Amino acid sequence: MKNDILRHLRYGLGKDAAHSSTYDWRMALSRALRDRMVDHWIPSTQAAYKSKSKRVYYLSMEFLIGRLVEDMASNLGLVDEARAALSDLGQDYDLIVKDEPDAALGNGGLGRLAACFMDSLATLGIPAMGYGIRYEHGLFEQDFVEGQQVERPETWLQQDHIWEFERPEVEYRITFGGHVEHHHDKAHWHPGETVLATAYDTPVIGWKGRWGNTLRLWAAQPVKVFDLASFNRGDYLSASRSEALARTICRVLYPDDTTETGKELRLKQEYFFTSASIQDLIRRFMSDGGDIRNLPDAAAIQLNDTHPAIAGPELIRLLVDDHGLKMDEAMALARRCLGYTNHTLLPEALERWPEWLFGRVLPRHLEIVREIEDDHQRRFPGSPRILEHGNVCMGELAFIMAHKVNGVSALHTELVKQTVFADLHKLHPQRIVNETNGITQRRWLKTCNPALSTLITGQIGDGWITDLDELAKLKPLSGDAQFKDAFMAAKRSNKERLSNWVKAEMGIDIDPAAMFDVQIKRIHEYKRQHMNILETIALWNEMKARPDAGWTPRVKIFGGKAAPGYYVAKEIIHLINDVAATINNDPVTKDLLKVVYPPNYNVTMAEMLIPAADLSEQISTAGKEASGTGNMKFALNGALTIGTLDGANVEIREHVGAENFFLFGLTADEVMERRTHPGYARAAIDASPRMQRIFGQIVEGRFSPQDPSRYHGLVGTFYDSDYFLVTCDFDSYYDTQRRADEAFKNERNWAAMALTNTASMGFFSSDRTIKGYAKDIWHVGPRPDVAEA
Ligand code: 26M
Numbered sequence: 102m103k104n105d106i107l108r109h110l111r112y113g114l115g116k117d118a119a120h121s122s123t124y125d126w127r128m129a130l131s132r133a134l135r136d137r138m139v140d141h142w143i144p145s146t147q148a149a150y151k152s153k154s155k156r157v158y159y160l161s162m163e164f165l166i167g168r169l170v171e172d173m174a175s176n177l178g179l180v181d182e183a184r185a186a187l188s189d190l191g192q193d194y195d196l197i198v199k200d201e202p203d204a205a206l207g208n209g210g211l212g213r214l215a216a217c218f219m220d221s222l223a224t225l226g227i228p229a230m231g232y233g234i235r236y237e238h239g240l241f242e243q244d245f246v247e248g249q250q251v252e253r254p255e256t257w258l259q260q261d262h263i264w265e266f267e268r269p270e271v272e273y274r275i276t277f278g279g280h281v282e283h284h285h286d287k288a289h290w291h292p293g294e295t296v297l298a299t300a301y302d303t304p305v306i307g308w309k310g311r312w313g314n315t316l317r318l319w320a321a322q323p324v325k326v327f328d329l330a331s332f333n334r335g336d337y338l339s340a341s342r343s344e345a346l347a348r349t350i351c352r353v354l355y356p357d358d359t360t361e362t363g364k365e366l367r368l369k370q371e372y373f374f375t376s377a378s379i380q381d382l383i384r385r386f387m388s389d390g391g392d393i394r395n396l397p398d399a400a401a402i403q404l405n406d407t408h409p410a411i412a413g414p415e416l417i418r419l420l421v422d423d424h425g426l427k428m429d430e431a432m433a434l435a436r437r438c439l440g441y442t443n444h445t446l447l448p449e450a451l452e453r454w455p456e457w458l459f460g461r462v463l464p465r466h467l468e469i470v471r472e473i474e475d476d477h478q479r480r481f482p483g484s485p486r487i488l489e490h491g492n493v494c495m496g497e498l499a500f501i502m503a504h505k506v507n508g509v510s511a512l513h514t515e516l517v518k519q520t521v522f523a524d525l526h527k528l529h530p531q532r533i534v535n536e537t538n539g540i541t542q543r544r545w546l547k548t549c550n551p552a553l554s555t556l557i558t559g560q561i562g563d564g565w566i567t568d569l570d571e572l573a574k575l576k577p578l579s580g581d582a583q584f585k586d587a588f589m590a591a592k593r594s595n596k597e598r599l600s601n602w603v604k605a606e607m608g609i610d611i612d613p614a615a616m617f618d619v620q621i622k623r624i625h626e627y628k629r630q631h632m633n634i635l636e637t638i639a640l641w642n643e644m645k646a647r648p649d650a651g652w653t654p655r656v657k658i659f660g661g662k663a664a665p666g667y668y669v670a671k672e673i674i675h676l677i678n679d680v681a682a683t684i685n686n687d688p689v690t691k692d693l694l695k696v697v698y699p700p701n702y703n704v705t706m707a708e709m710l711i712p713a714a715d716l717s718e719q720i721s722t723a724g725k726e727a728s729g730t731g732n733m734k735f736a737l738n739g740a741l742t743i744g745t746l747d748g749a750n751v752e753i754r755e756h757v758g759a760e761n762f763f764l765f766g767l768t769a770d771e772v773m774e775r776r777t778h779p780g781y782a783r784a785a786i787d788a789s790p791r792m793q794r795i796f797g798q799i800v801e802g803r804f805s806p807q808d809p810s811r812y813h814g815l816v817g818t819f820y821d822s823d824y825f826l827v828t829c830d831f832d833s834y835y836d837t838q839r840r841a842d843e844a845f846k847n848e849r850n851w852a853a854m855a856l857t858n859t860a861s862m863g864f865f866s867s868d869r870t871i872k873g874y875a876k877d878i879w880h881v882g883p884r885p886d887v888a889e890a
Contacts, residue, residue, distance in 0.1 A: 107190070130183060138173055141306055145228075150389075159232065160403065161232070161233050163405075165208070165216050165704060167216070168202075168204075177306065203705050205240040206318075207240065208354070210358075214509075219231050219316055220307065221541055221867040222305075225871055230315050232381075236352070238255050238354065240356060242701050243701045244700055248674075248682070265318070275297070275377060277294040277346075296321045296343055297321065297324055298319045299319070301317070303316040303317075319374045321346070322347055323348075346369070368454060368458065368462055369462060371410075379412055382400050382402070386399050396438060397434060397438050402439050404439065407452045407498075412439060413435055413499070414502075416434075429476065443507070444728075446517070446724070457491075467493070470498065473502065474486065500529075508533065509535075510749040511537060537864075537870065538730050540733045540866070540867055547566055549708035553712065572859060572860050585852035585853060602709065607697065609697055612654060614654065617658060619710055625667075627721055629722065633720065634657075635831065638798065644690045655693070655695075657694070659696070711731075711738050714735055714738065718744075719735075720743065720766070721748070722745070722772060723747045724747065736865070741763060743837060757861040782826075796819065
């Protein structure tokens with residue numbers, strides 16, 4: 102390893118050890134790891150090719166992978182070797198690892214889930230390919246200026262991204278616009294614009310390097326000038342248009358994770374990567390000499406939300422227009438390949454494209470959508486429509502074109518059946534299945550929490566790394582004082598690490614003995630960060646009134662970004678920062694309460710915050726959070742949850758036991774019921790002197806003295822609408838927080854509850870989730886050679 106690092110430093114980077122920067126060392130280390138990885142990757146790729154086994158194609162607009170060096174070193178079992186080699190060279194492994202920027206090619210949960218799935222697919226030895234977009238700029242970076250969010254462009258590709266291999270030979274034409282002509286029953290699409298999609302491959306190596314898959318991200322290139330002659334309407338203007346389109350199409354990740362804005366560029370991005378992926382998988386299949394009619398035996402295509410839902414029409418187009426299949430035959434065949442995962446019930450997130458826009462960008466696909474629609478109406482008269490009110494509804498399209506549709510938690514799947522797809526569900530009662538989300542324990546325990554994972558492995562061996570159910574062996578130890586002390590010592594060391602970081606980065610003193618109460622996720626009204634900060638104000642009021650009343654000291658930690666155009670979310674950020682500034686400067690409560698909101702929350706920050714958390718905030722309005730996956734990461738790392746009966750919280754509570762979970766709030770049914778009572782918010786406020794006082798303070802400018810009217814609008818929405826029922830759940834949330842305070846005082850008992858959480862999380866491994874997809878939807882098995890290893 103040492104020699105390899107030095108060799109790469111010299112011949113790969115042209116540097117000698119004496120004049121190398123941290124960046125140089127990281128590049129040399131990464132290349133040394135990459136060589137070893139390739140030695141696992143190529144044989145896997147060859148084996149998958151030779152055996153002709155069925156492959157999974159996971160299509161996702163987002164892959165939120167974060168850093169890679171440590172992941173690679175860890176999965177290859179090379180962390181110790183790398184650390185030792187660098188130490189011999191006078192370098193610090195940890196420092197070098199920290200030099201790597203996050204690959205932030207995703208917004209949040211949906212993108213991170215795709216990344217966890219790639220890890221599990223490789224570890225389970227399921228031949229798979231992830232397909233996505235190689236964005237030049239990932240999710241924006243967040244700064245706070247006077248407490249308000251400011252966005253900076255993210256530039257991860259300004260440094261060498263050595264994990265990827267460019268594949269200039271893998272190239273597809275992606276066409277847009279123009280018109281369609283029909284001759285003798287055959288459609289001819291004469292597009293107006295063309296770009297080329299080229300592939301960049303990143304190896305994804307599973308545990309112990311037993312199997313490797315590929316994450317293939319597409320970048321756009323302009324069509325080559327010498328290629329113009331072969332164009333139908335080849336001229337220099339279309340070449341320069343192609344250049345402009347190619348430059349913009351992969352430029353940025355759309356930073357909205359819930360609001361669909363119907364932008365043309367977004368539709369082009371979706372079609373761009375979906376078409377390239379479908380063309381690529383068909384080419385792979387055909388190069389094996391297969392009959393296209395057998396494609397469903399070779400390819401399972403999973404759509405991560407509706408963003409790649411154009412895959413249905415695109416596959417049909419290629420089957421009919423290029424391979425000469427009949428329309429109805431093509432539809433049936435496409436359906437057998439496709440699965441669709443729904444990630445949200447929020448109406449504003451459902452993708453709908455104005456028909457005129459859709460038809461202008463994808464005229465041939467609009468024809469095919471009409472055929473799909475007609476076919477479905479013929480078979481199921483009066484069923485829900487894909488084309489409605491002048492829109493193309495991508496949810497209905499994805500549902501109708503998939504043989505299986507899945508929700509991401511038990512509750513969410515039930516709500517999918519009862520709400521968004523109720524009518525389609527009645528017509529296709531076997532189609533909707535549940536696959537509760539999961540997380541990879543390799544990143545979210547082994548790598549991010551060495552203190553705890555070392556303790557666990559010392560106690561029960563390392564079988565949990567590939568079989569998380571093994572953690573159940575820890576359950577009996579909840580009565581073992583010595584083990585509990587060790588468990589809490591690991592937590593304590595993670596809290597100290599975080600305290601030092603907070604001091605260094607933000608200049609705030611926090612006490613590692615205090616309860617670390619953490620809410621990290623995108624800022625959204627349904628996730629109710631505002632309820633958390635209101636509770637913080639209420640607690641502060643009580644502490645100030647009676648500072649000696651035996652309070653449990655708390656550190657309230659927030660992290661998360663708001664979509665740049667989401668005004669209310671930005672107001673919530675501003676309020677949290679204003680409250681933090683006020684509370685953190687109060688001498689009366691300085692040893693009792695702190696509010697910490699580090700800017701630019703990302704995967705790497707999560708890897709530090711989660712192991713240090715005592716309390717995990719999962720407080721969404723019931724029925725709104727499809728699953729959540731942060732909730733699982735916290736519980737796995739021994740934090741207790743304060744939460745509503747929403748998403749996967751329900752299942753987490755069942756697994757860890759009601760006595761080890763702080764439950765509060767209305768249920769999903771009660772939420773729907775309460776909304777039918779006009780004036781429910783005002784009634785709740787009228788009944789709560791505590792809320793009245795807080796709203797009074799905010800409105801008087803207690804937290805914004807220079808600008809007292811700053812939050813009048815925000816507070817007004819609580820009285821007037823409060824769609825997410827903050828006011829209805831507030832008192833029960835406050836009381837439950839005080840129960841958590843009491844519980845935290847009994848250290849041994851808290852330790853038992855925390856340990857029971859960790860020990861009960863086996864079910865929430867993404868390995869289990871992927872096995873569910875493999876069995877229920879994809880009909881693929883792990884490769885026997887990998888499964889046995
Ligand atoms: C859509 C159109 C235009 C621009 C962006 C989007 C878009 C991007 C991301 C819409 C939704 C996006 O993500 C939604 C998401 O992250 N959903 C979360 O998925 C997780 C994994 O299943 C769940 O755990 C979360 O509960 C769910 O909110």
